[in-house]
Amino acid sequence: MSRSTDVVSVKTGLVSITFRxxxxxxxxxxxxxxxxSAVEWGGDVHVPAGDVAAAKRTATASADHGVAVVAYGSYYRAGETAPGDFDDVLRTAVALGAPRIRVWAGAAGSADVTPERRDRVAADLRRITELAAREGVEIAVEHHPNTLTDTLDSALALYAAAGHPGLRPYWQPRLGLGPAEALREVTALLPALVTVHVFTWTADGARRPLAEGAPLWEPVLGALRDRDDAERxxxxEFVQDDDPEALVRDAVTLRSWLAGS
Incomplete structure (x- = not known):
């Protein structure tokens, strides 16, 4: 299969839950x-946690299509999900050949948690990151509303409390976030930041063509592109109307931004 080769250190791909x-x-x-050329397979539909056979089939299919598996998108909530459930998540990620597992930081926003609950999330992140590291897998924490990564300050404090080098941030813009604040967040998360989830939504959550997000995404992607210390x-994710044609269109936009054109 022929495939264009990315000419920059930021590789383009898809979050599979875009097409559940x-x-x-x-x-x-x-x-x-x-x-x-890269995919994060979701754990809710495509590769359920614990279904090692499905993970192996998906790994083979991805390789046959020339697509690199760059993450397993789990729905493990640190400090909230039953600790033993992580065993299935990790076994599945290893079978999939994923170098990192996406998790969520708890189940409540930073303004709504007690210090004890925050400590529990940090401790569980440390625990699962250590378990994953034994298998050569990283843990990536998605920046998401209603979790302890809902603000930059809360996220940085959480990573410091967890205190493990195998823990990585996964950034995406919150609804209504402006370009200057987006760039500030991404810059603060580097060099640990490995992945961004790319989409354009309005402040009230309506999905739009990616090109309409140029004022936010061009500086953010430029900050990632201009670093040469790691592949990112x-x-x-979340294309307009869940339409495959929208993905094709948005991929052209994304590559043009990464090429600086």
């Missing part, structure tokens, strides 16, 4: 059309 309505092979076919990923 499609099976694994159909997702990979859309990625081929969009010329995307810009993964498209």
């Amino acid at each position: 309505q499609l099976g694994v092979d159909a997702v990979l076919d859309v990625m081929r059309r969009a010329e995307l 990923y810009a993964l498209l």
Whole structure:
């Protein structure tokens, strides 16, 4: 299969939950059309936690399509999910060949948690990061509303409290976030930041063509592109109308930004 080669250190890809309505092979076919080379497989539909056979099949299918598996998108909530459930998540990620596992930092926003609950989240992040590191896997914490990464200050404090070098941030813009604040957050998270989830939404959550987010995304992606200390990923997510054609269009936009054109 022919595929364009990214010429910058930021690789383009897809978060598979963008197309929950499609099976694994159909997702990979859309990625081929969009010329995307990396995927984060979601743990809710495509590769359920504990289904090692599905993980192995998906790993093989991805390799056959020339797509690198760069993450396993779990729904493990540190400090909230039953600790033993992480065993299935880790086994699945290893079978999938994923170098990192995406998790969430608890189940409540930073303004609503007690110090004890925050400590529990940090301790669990430290625990699962250590377990994953034994298998050569990193833990990536998604920056998400209603978790302890809902603000930059809370996220940085959480990472410091967890205190493990295998813990990575996963950044995405919050609804209504302005370009200057977005750039400030991403800059503060570097060099640990490995992946951004890329989409354009209005302040009230309506999905729009990615190109309309140029004032935010061009500086953010430029900050990632201008570093040469690690390979990073810009993964498209939540395209307009869940439409594969929207992904193809947005992928063209994303590559043009990363190329600086």
